[in-house]
Amino acid sequence: MTTLPSSLVTVTPADDAYRYLRSTYTTPHSPAQILLPSSPSEVQQAMAYASGTDLPVSIRSGGHGLAGTSSNDGGIVVDLSRMDAVTVLDRPTGLVRVDAGARWAQIAVALAPHGLAISSGDHGNVGVGGLATAGGIGWLVRRYGLTIDHVRAATVVLPSGELVRADEANPDLLWAVRGAGSFVGVVTDLDIEAMELPGIQVGQVVIEIDRDGRALVEWSRFLQAAPRELTMSGVLAASGGRLVLVLTAVFAGTDAPRAHAALAPLLARPGVHAGGLQNARYTDLVPAGHLHANVGQQPSATTNALLAAFTAESAPALIEIARHPSGPFVQVRGVGGAAADIARDATAFWHRDAEVLVTVTLFPPRGAGELAAVARPLWSHALGAYRNFESHPSEATFARAFPGATGERVRELARRYDPDGVLHRVFLPAPRELGRQDVKPE
Numbered sequence: 001m002t003t004l005p006s007s008l009v010t011v012t013p014a015d016d017a018y019r020y021l022r023s024t025y026t027t028p029h030s031p032a033q034i035l036l037p038s039s040p041s042e043v044q045q046a047m048a049y050a051s052g053t054d055l056p057v058s059i060r061s062g063g064h065g066l067a068g069t070s071s072n073d074g075g076i077v078v079d080l081s082r083m084d085a086v087t088v089l090d091r092p093t094g095l096v097r098v099d100a101g102a103r104w105a106q107i108a109v110a111l112a113p114h115g116l117a118i119s120s121g122d123h124g125n126v127g128v129g130g131l132a133t134a135g136g137i138g139w140l141v142r143r144y145g146l147t148i149d150h151v152r153a154a155t156v157v158l159p160s161g162e163l164v165r166a167d168e169a170n171p172d173l174l175w176a177v178r179g180a181g182s183f184v185g186v187v188t189d190l191d192i193e194a195m196e197l198p199g200i201q202v203g204q205v206v207i208e209i210d211r212d213g214r215a216l217v218e219w220s221r222f223l224q225a226a227p228r229e230l231t232m233s234g235v236l237a238a239s240g241g242r243l244v245l246v247l248t249a250v251f252a253g254t255d256a257p258r259a260h261a262a263l264a265p266l267l268a269r270p271g272v273h274a275g276g277l278q279n280a281r282y283t284d285l286v287p288a289g290h291l292h293a294n295v296g297q298q299p300s301a302t303t304n305a306l307l308a309a310f311t312a313e314s315a316p317a318l319i320e321i322a323r324h325p326s327g328p329f330v331q332v333r334g335v336g337g338a339a340a341d342i343a344r345d346a347t348a349f350w351h352r353d354a355e356v357l358v359t360v361t362l363f364p365p366r367g368a369g370e371l372a373a374v375a376r377p378l379w380s381h382a383l384g385a386y387r388n389f390e391s392h393p394s395e396a397t398f399a400r401a402f403p404g405a406t407g408e409r410v411r412e413l414a415r416r417y418d419p420d421g422v423l424h425r426v427f428l429p430a431p432r433e434l435g436r437q438d439v440k441p442e
């Protein structure tokens with residue numbers, strides 16, 4: 001067995017720092033050792049050591065993963081939080097190198113003086129490593145696409161400890177990093193093309209939702225036809241017996257007349273209320289105020305569905321869910337736009353034709369079993385799902401995220417780069433058990 005070099009910072013239950021490092025956002029955990037590498041070569045040392053044990057091995061960047069797999073009980077955590085540099089490599093092309101342990105609030109702050117931004121997600125405390133290796137559906141998704149769409153290269157430490165570059169010369173590994181990175185190795189940094197973004201405009205829109213969901217259908221038709229600078233996402237909430245969709249509208253750019261014109265057709269409809277658009281910066285959407293330690297503070301069960309659009313069938317299904325007596329927290333996000341520009345087989349994120357993402361969350365004492373029953377009405381309308389909004393990975397959730405040939409390729413690459421299944425000691429099901437597809441492939 002490889003021994004750990006004394007220079008590698010290691011935290012155990014005897015250390016004061018342990019209580020801030022043991023858990024994830026959703027799940028309290030008790031690992032035996034937390035390794036805190038500060039460079040790719042220390043990640044190599046950590047992985048060579050961890051692979052040589054038969055303990056569970058978790059990889060952690062920001063600790064916001066909903067499945068809580070970035071820590072474990074009794075095993076090893078490789079925590080990348082000390083690796084959080086953000087470097088502008090080439091201002092004219094916007095090429096930026098971000099370390100996997102950085103959080104999106106830090107990146108927004110670091111890029112703002114350069115007039116650049118990377119659309120990531122809606123929370124500043126989420127880490128690079130978990131989001132930029134799976135998707136990245138953010139406030140600017142219709143203008144920029146997914147975060148992975150702009151990943152040009154990455155440094156990866158394989159479970160064996162070998163360090164490799166995922167780039168044009170290594171297309172299989174780059175394909176996997178763009179959507180299924182956690183199946184193949186530990187990504188230590190990514191080269192991402194940021195966008196020019198002098199500013200944004202942001203405002204709230206509230207839509208009254210009628211009993212049969214026509215307002216949802218009309219909203220999704222509106223957004224499909226809207227300029228790509230406009231992205232909207234929000235919460236479908238019960239309010240005094242009524243349902244309302246409370247949305248944040250983000251316009252990528254400073255052209256106020258164009259932003260107002262983009263929203264105008266929606267605001268002209270009955271039952272739509274808005275407070276107007278305000279000038280803001282991208283850093284306001286993923287603020288440094290989001291940064292916090294993860295100590296298992298938000299236990300929850302979450303699942304999701306990607307839809308082509310709201311239709312006369314899927315809108316009532318979502319209304320049924322939102323009105324369920326278990327009180328689910330239902331989020332609705334517009335996708336589409338630039339996310340659909342990428343060929344379906346160019347990355348491990350297949351569902352390029354989705355225009356709407358719906359997430360459904362239950363909080364304790366309700367759990368995953370009840371969530372599955374609550375969310376069931378959505379599945380017959382779904383194209384598939386986004387793996388990062390699934391709290392309970394299973395064969396079924398794998399097949400929803402990676403249907404058909406995409407799933408086969410993810411399995412094949414997982415076997416190639418992680419033949420001993422080191423990364424899958426905590427992430428079930430293991431790739432060689434992923435033969436069965438119990439949801440209908442597209």
Ligand SMILES: Cc1cc2nc3c(=O)[nH]c(=O)nc-3n(C[C@H](O)[C@H](O)[C@H](O)COP(=O)(O)OP(=O)(O)OC[C@H]3O[C@@H](n4cnc5c(N)ncnc54)[C@H](O)[C@@H]3O)c2cc1C
Pocket residue numbers: 024025058059060061062063064065066068069070071080100120121122123125126127128129130131133135136137138181182183185186187188388389427
């Ligand atoms: C409050 C909240 C808001 C969110 N909002 C959005 C959103 O708007 N858009 C969106 O797309 N997603 C969103 N997410 C989901 C988010 O993309 C995932 O939870 C993501 O995995 C978190 O990344 P992390 O690095 O913080 O996670 P971690 O918990 O550190 O990691 C999660 C998993 O990712 C893998 N992983 C982590 N780091 C690496 C690495 N360096 N190399 C390889 N694999 C790695 C591991 O399998 C790990 O178990 C949100 C999550 C939360 C909790």
